[in-house]
Amino acid sequence: MAPSALDVRTWTPPPATQEKLDYAELAQVDLSKWPAKKDELLLDMRRAVNEVGFWFVVGHGITDEEIGRQMSLGNAFLDLPLEEKRLFPCDFKQGNFFGFREGVRLMGKSQVKDNAEALNLPKITPSLAHELPGYDFIAAHQVEIEAFQRKIHSNVLAPLLSLFALLLELPESYFLTPHEWDRRTEDHLRYMKYRPNSPEDDRAIGNIHLNGHTDFGLVTILFPQIVQGLQILTPEGEWKYAPYLPNGLLINTADVLSVCSAGYFKSTIHRVLRPPDDQVNYERMGVFYFSRAAHDLELKVAPSPLLKRLGLYKEADPNAPVVSGLEFTRARVKHSWDRPVYGDDEYKKGFKVGGLEVRTDYDFDSKAELKRVVA
Numbered sequence: 367m368a369p370s371a372l373d374v375r376t377w378t379p380p381p382a383t384q385e386k387l388d389y390a391e392l393a394q395v396d397l398s399k400w401p402a403k404k405d406e407l408l409l410d411m412r413r414a415v416n417e418v419g420f421w422f423v424v425g426h427g428i429t430d431e432e433i434g435r436q437m438s439l440g441n442a443f444l445d446l447p448l449e450e451k452r453l454f455p456c457d458f459k460q461g462n463f464f465g466f467r468e469g470v471r472l473m474g475k476s477q478v479k480d481n482a483e484a485l486n487l488p489k490i491t492p493s494l495a496h497e498l499p500g501y502d503f504i505a506a507h508q509v510e511i512e513a514f515q516r517k518i519h520s521n522v523l524a525p526l527l528s529l530f531a532l533l534l535e536l537p538e539s540y541f542l543t544p545h546e547w548d549r550r551t552e553d554h555l556r557y558m559k560y561r562p563n564s565p566e567d568d569r570a571i572g573n574i575h576l577n578g579h580t581d582f583g584l585v586t587i588l589f590p591q592i593v594q595g596l597q598i599l600t601p602e603g604e605w606k607y608a609p610y611l612p613n614g615l616l617i618n619t620a621d622v623l624s625v626c627s628a629g630y631f632k633s634t635i636h637r638v639l640r641p642p643d644d645q646v647n648y649e650r651m652g653v654f655y656f657s658r659a660a661h662d663l664e665l666k667v668a669p670s671p672l673l674k675r676l677g678l679y680k681e682a683d684p685n686a687p688v689v690s691g692l693e694f695t696r697a698r699v700k701h702s703w704d705r706p707v708y709g710d711d712e713y714k715k716g717f718k719v720g721g722l723e724v725r726t727d728y729d730f731d732s733k734a735e736l737k738r739v740v741a
């Protein structure tokens with residue numbers, strides 16, 4: 367019998383690396399303290415966001431089985447024939463990231479193509495039904511994908527957004543209300559797979575599978591990744607590997623939260639390298655949830671008492687055009703992805719949307735330069 371959309375082979379994780387890598391020391395925030403031990407959790411969060419800008423969330427209630435099942439679904443989808451995956455490509459001309467992203471761009475000045483592919487799925491909710499890519503495979507698994515997305519939203523995103531607001535001494539609902547489940551946002555669940563490169567290709571691209579970058583939304587949730595490669599730029603200006611923590615969700619703050627907090631929450635720079643030798647021949651399957659700006663969010667500094675005391679608050683210029691979350695995100699995606707070469711010189715120039723200048727050059731050689739950027 368021909369395989370049907372309902373047949374999903376169970377994905378099995380490759381073995382952990384035995385190599386001694388230089389790992390970042392990351393805080394762990396236990397979300398089972400939410401909301402009963404809110405004050406304690408706020409202290410934990412303050413430490414986590416101010417240290418590296420990447421931290422682990424534990425006690426979130428999402429099981430290994432649920433995560434493993436999503437890895438299996440993502441893996442099965444990305445193993446479909448290319449013609450099928452190509453049915454609903456991301457419309458980069460419009461800065462629309464929903465759909466399939468093929469590994470077609472050339473990496474910098476090399477002749478090597480991007481070795482990663484991804485499928486980005488909007489929240490499965492009526493207000494965004496028109497954005498859901500119409501694959502039979504997704505339709506066949508829609509109910510469980512929606513349930514997983516909803517669980518991420520209620521168990522992880524909602525408490526985090528509330529805690530960000532409380533840290534800024536804003537009403538708890540400040541970020542959450544515009545990003546409630548049913549509201550239109552550019553959030554997406556992503557299945558992403560890097561396929562092994564030949565040693566020659568990796569040499570040609572300096573072993574970099576994903577250039578240094580920041581993420582475009584409020585916060586990114588990375589499900590456990592056993593195949594090493596992700597590196598974080600620490601406040602000391604050093605690239606350190608993100609450790610693997612079973613059932614720990616890796617969290618990082620991103621551009622929109624940085625704009626809304628005048629840089630109090632840093633948009634953390636990270637990149638992905640060729641895996642260590644004992645994992646280099648495995649595919650690197652990943653599941654992520656990218657929280658992105660609500661369509662109607664105004665990109666401006668929040669009127670936070672903390673930011674005011676720190677001298678970071680700046681009232682928006684009443685004559686400057688208001689940039690919406692939708693405009694910002696679409697411009698950001700278009701700038702990054704609507705180009706044949708990944709990370710070319712045009713890309714590195716950054717771009718402007720409304721009165722907002724967005725920096726996109728995170729390729730450095732010297733430690734001094736790294737330090738300047740993260741300061």
Ligand SMILES: O=C(O)CCC(=O)C(=O)O
Pocket residue numbers: 576581591596636638652
């Ligand atoms: O693959 C990873 O570990 C990170 C991917 C990432 O940073 C991104 O897609 O923005």
Ligand SMILES: [Fe+2]
Pocket residue numbers: 579580581636
């Ligand atoms: Fe990223």
